[in-house]
Amino acid sequence: MSTLKIGTYENRTAFRPGAEIAGKVLWILDESAKAVEVRLFWYTEGKGTQDVELVDSVRFDDPPRREQREFRFTAPEGPYSFSGKLISLLWALELVVLPSEETERLEIVVSPSGHEVFLHKGEEIEITDESAGQPL
Amino acid sequence: MRARDNPFRTERVHQVRYRLLDGTWGEVMRRLRELDYRAAIVGPDGSGKTTLLEDLAPRLAKLGFTTRSLFLNDRKRTLGPTERGEFFARLGANDVILFDGADLMGRLAWARFKRRTRGAAGLIVTSHRSGLLPTLIECRTTPELLDDIVVQILGDGAGLGELPHRLFEKHQGNLRDALRELYDMYSATAPATDAR
Amino acid sequence: MGVGAKIFMTIFALVFVGAGIAVLVVMLGDLGQTADTYEWKEAPCRILSATVGEKTRTDNPYRLEVLYEYDAAGRRHTCDVYMRGYRGTDDYSEALRAAHHYAPGTEATCYVDPSDPTRGVLAHETAWKGFMLLFPLPFIAVGGGILYALWRPRKKRPDGSRAPEPISAKAKKGGVTRWLLVFFGVFFVVGVVATYFAFIRPWQRIQDAKGWAETPCRVKDAWVGEHAGEDSTTYSIEVLFEYTYHGEDYKSSWYSFGSGSSSGYSGKKAVADQLLQERQTVCFVNPDDPYEAVLNREFTSEMWLGLIPVVFALVGGIGGFFTLRSIVRRRVLALPRPGVEAKPVAPPAGMPQAPSATGPVLLEPKTSPVMKLVIIAIVAAVWNGIVLAVLLIEFVWFILIFAAIGVVLIGAVIYQLLACFNPRPRLTVSTNAAPLGSGVELRWDVSGRTERIEKLAITLEAREEATYQRGTNTYTDRRTFAQLTLAELSDPREMLTGDATFTVPPDTMHSFAARNNKIVWCLRVKGSIRFWPDVSDEFPFTVLPKDTRQ
Numbered sequence: 001m002s003t004l005k006i007g008t009y010e011n012r013t014a015f016r017p018g019a020e021i022a023g024k025v026l027w028i029l030d031e032s033a034k035a036v037e038v039r040l041f042w043y044t045e046g047k048g049t050q051d052v053e054l055v056d057s058v059r060f061d062d063p064p065r066r067e068q069r070e071f072r073f074t075a076p077e078g079p080y081s082f083s084g085k086l087i088s089l090l091w092a093l094e095l096v097v098l099p100s101e102e103t104e105r106l107e108i109v110v111s112p113s114g115h116e117v118f119l120h121k122g123e124e125i126e127i128t129d130e131s132a133g134q135p136l
Numbered sequence: 137m138r139a140r141d142n143p144f145r146t147e148r149v150h151q152v153r154y155r156l157l158d159g160t161w162g163e164v165m166r167r168l169r170e171l172d173y174r175a176a177i178v179g180p181d182g183s184g185k186t187t188l189l190e191d192l193a194p195r196l197a198k199l200g201f202t203t204r205s206l207f208l209n210d211r212k213r214t215l216g217p218t219e220r221g222e223f224f225a226r227l228g229a230n231d232v233i234l235f236d237g238a239d240l241m242g243r244l245a246w247a248r249f250k251r252r253t254r255g256a257a258g259l260i261v262t263s264h265r266s267g268l269l270p271t272l273i274e275c276r277t278t279p280e281l282l283d284d285i286v287v288q289i290l291g292d293g294a295g296l297g298e299l300p301h302r303l304f305e306k307h308q309g310n311l312r313d314a315l316r317e318l319y320d321m322y323s324a325t326a327p328a329t330d331a332r
Numbered sequence: 333m334g335v336g337a338k339i340f341m342t343i344f345a346l347v348f349v350g351a352g353i354a355v356l357v358v359m360l361g362d363l364g365q366t367a368d369t370y371e372w373k374e375a376p377c378r379i380l381s382a383t384v385g386e387k388t389r390t391d392n393p394y395r396l397e398v399l400y401e402y403d404a405a406g407r408r409h410t411c412d413v414y415m416r417g418y419r420g421t422d423d424y425s426e427a428l429r430a431a432h433h434y435a436p437g438t439e440a441t442c443y444v445d446p447s448d449p450t451r452g453v454l455a456h457e458t459a460w461k462g463f464m465l466l467f468p469l470p471f472i473a474v475g476g477g478i479l480y481a482l483w484r485p486r487k488k489r490p491d492g493s494r495a496p497e498p499i500s501a502k503a504k505k506g507g508v509t510r511w512l513l514v515f516f517g518v519f520f521v522v523g524v525v526a527t528y529f530a531f532i533r534p535w536q537r538i539q540d541a542k543g544w545a546e547t548p549c550r551v552k553d554a555w556v557g558e559h560a561g562e563d564s565t566t567y568s569i570e571v572l573f574e575y576t577y578h579g580e581d582y583k584s585s586w587y588s589f590g591s592g593s594s595s596g597y598s599g600k601k602a603v604a605d606q607l608l609q610e611r612q613t614v615c616f617v618n619p620d621d622p623y624e625a626v627l628n629r630e631f632t633s634e635m636w637l638g639l640i641p642v643v644f645a646l647v648g649g650i651g652g653f654f655t656l657r658s659i660v661r662r663r664v665l666a667l668p669r670p671g672v673e674a675k676p677v678a679p680p681a682g683m684p685q686a687p688s689a690t691g692p693v694l695l696e697p698k699t700s701p702v703m704k705l706v707i708i709a710i711v712a713a714v715w716n717g718i719v720l721a722v723l724l725i726e727f728v729w730f731i732l733i734f735a736a737i738g739v740v741l742i743g744a745v746i747y748q749l750l751a752c753f754n755p756r757p758r759l760t761v762s763t764n765a766a767p768l769g770s771g772v773e774l775r776w777d778v779s780g781r782t783e784r785i786e787k788l789a790i791t792l793e794a795r796e797e798a799t800y801q802r803g804t805n806t807y808t809d810r811r812t813f814a815q816l817t818l819a820e821l822s823d824p825r826e827m828l829t830g831d832a833t834f835t836v837p838p839d840t841m842h843s844f845a846a847r848n849n850k851i852v853w854c855l856r857v858k859g860s861i862r863f864w865p866d867v868s869d870e871f872p873f874t875v876l877p878k879d880t881r882q
Contacts, residue, residue, distance in 0.1 A: 112877075113839065
C-alpha cells in the first residue's frame, strides 16, 4: 500500500472564494505509476444522486517513487460549501495515483465566512418511534 | 440534521451490499456457472437487484472475466445508437455483460440484443419479471432484512425498534422507499449546530 | 417530464417513425420500377391516337390511352405505353390535358430501351416522384429524434469495484444538445406544409372559384368511392361530368375542392344519388384554365380536417422557440486543463450567471398562464384530434378510453383558460441576479380586477431540489429553506402597484444547478380568489455569491 499525504499550509481547511489553496503532497509508491494528480473538486451528498465536479487539477507525469511536491489553486467564487436537509455540498482536495487510483482526500470548506453554510437554521423537531415513545 | 450527516443519505445506503437470504455466494456462483453465465436477477422494486448485480462484478473479475455495464431506467428506456455502437464495438469474448433494467427493452430489441451478445462470455440482467433469461436469483425482502440494514447503517448496534417493520409494511417490501422515508425522518431531527 | 407524458410522446413518435418508414418503403418500391427508363435513349415519335379511357367506380378510373410510332434499330415500332407504372388517375382533367397535349398527328419525343427497342415510353415519371421520397424522411427524423431526445443514453457507470475510487473520478462533463431545434423545426415545417396543402390551398381555390364561370353540365356518373383502411373504410363523393366551354368539350371529375375521404357513407350516397337523378346541373369553370371545373365550390365541413396539421406546426413552433431560448441562455464552461499549476479558474459548472442587464429588469414568470394554456391546449388538441380521427374511421372501441382522457384534458384547458383571465402580476427588479446580502428594488404591477383577490403575497423563496435515480426509478424531492415575505396585501389599491426594497439574505446559499442537485431561488406571487383559480406565479430569480470585492 502506497503512502499518500496531502496537506495545506498552516493546516488551513477553510478558504474564502478567491483565496489561494496551497500546500504540499507527499507520496511513497509501492510500484511505479503513470502519473500522480492533485485535484480540487466539489461533490454532493444527501438524498439525491451524487454530483461531482472537477474544478482544477495538477498532474505530475512519470513521478518518482518517492516525492514531495507543492500545489496551488485558487478557490473559485462558488459554489459554497453548504448543508441542507436534502443536499450537502463539500469541497475536497484529492491526491490520486494513476492508474491504480489509490487516493488520499482532504476535506476543505469554501465559503465567505470560512464555515459551511447551513440552510435550515432553527428547524428542529424530535422524531419518535410512535410505538416506543422514545426519540430516535 | 445536515444532509451529509444523515445516516440514510444515498452514498451511505449504497455502501450496504446485497445480503443473500438463502444460500451462499459460492452456491450463487456455482448456479451461475451452470447457467453458462446467462441469467436474470428477478424481483420487485427496491428488492436489491441493482445491488446484487453490482456485487457480482468483483466476483466475476476474480474468475478472470471482464464486466461491461449497461442500464435502462424510466428516463432512459432504450440504448441509443451511439451507445449501442460503442458497446458492441468493444465487446469481447471474455466480457460478461451486466445489464440493469433489461425488462424495459422492447421485445424485438431484446431479441436482437441477446443475439448480438451471444459471442460474449455472459449476460446477467435485472428484471421485474421472469422470462428474459433463466432466473439466477429471485430477490425478496423481509422486515428482518430491513432491520439488519438499518442496524448496519446506523452502526451503533442499536436498531429502531418496530419502526423498520412498520415501514416495510407501508412500502410493501420496497426497501429503497423505506430507506428514503427514514432519510426524511432523520432530516427533520435536531441539526448539528452551525459551525460558527 | 412525467412518466405518462413520456409514454404519450413515445407513442406519438413511434407513430411518426412507423408511418414514415411504411411510406418510404412503398415509394422506394414504386420508384425502383420506373427509374430505369431514365437511361433509355430519346427518339422522335409520332402520335397516332390519344384518348381518355373511362372506367368509373374503380380506383384511378381515368387513363390516357395513347398510341405512337418511332424508328429504332432500323425498324419501325408501335407502342402504347405512356409511362412505366402508369395506372391512370382519379382526376379526369389531368388525363384530358395529357390527351390534348399528345394530339394525334403531333410529333413528340419518346424513350426507347436500348436493349429491347420494342419497349418505349412517352414520358418519364416526374422528377417530383424522386423528391417525394423526401416527404416521409422528416417524419422518420422527427419521430426518431423525439425518441432519442426522450430516452437518450446517460453516461456509463463504472464497473463495480471493491476498492473505493476517488470521488473526483466521478466528475462528469455537462452536455448540450442543439439538434432538438432541428427536429422541432422539421415538425414545424411539415405542419405548415401539410396545413397549406390540406387546408389553405383548398380554401384559396374556393376563393378563386368565386370568379369561375357558371356553366351548364351533364353528370355522366356519380358514386361513392370506398377507400379501405386497415380496420375500416372511408368514403368520398366521386363524379364525372361533361361541359362545353367556348365551343370546346371537356370533362371533369372534381366534385369539390376538399381532398381526402372520411367516414359517413349515407350522406355521400344521398348526394351521389341526387346527382344521378338530376343529371343536368351547373358547374363552375376556371376561365383561365377550362380543364378545371368543379360542381361544388363551397366550403364543406370535412375541409376542417385539413387544420389537423396546424397542431404539429404549433408543437414545432413552440418547442422550437423554447429550445432556441434555452440554447441562447445557456453558458459554455471550460474545465481547467491538467498540467497547469495555478491559474484563475472559470466559474465551475452549476454556478449562476452574472446579471444579464443593468438597470430595472422585468421578470418573466416561470410559466405564464397563457403558456400553460397553450401547452395544455396543444396536448388536448392533439389528443382530441386523435379521438376525432378515430371517430371518423369508426374505431368505436377505442373512442371511449381516449375520449375520457380527452374530457379531462378539456377540463384542464377550461381551468387554465379561466386562470388566463386572472389579474396578472408583473414584477420589475433592479437586477435579475443579485449577490447575497445585496439590496434589490422590487416593483409590482397587477393588471386586471385586483378587487377579486382576497390576499396577495409576494415572497422571496429558496429551495433545495434533489433528484435520485436507482434501478428503473427516478425521484425528485424539494425542500424550501428560505422564505422572505416582501409584501402581504389585502387592499386592492395597494395590490395594483407598489414597491419594496429587500435584502437578499447574506448568510445563505446562492443559486446552484448541477445535474441532480439544485438550489433554486424565485419570487413567488400568490393571490387567493374565491371560487376561481388562484393567482399563482413563480418568477425565477438568481442569487449570486457574495461580491468578494466588497
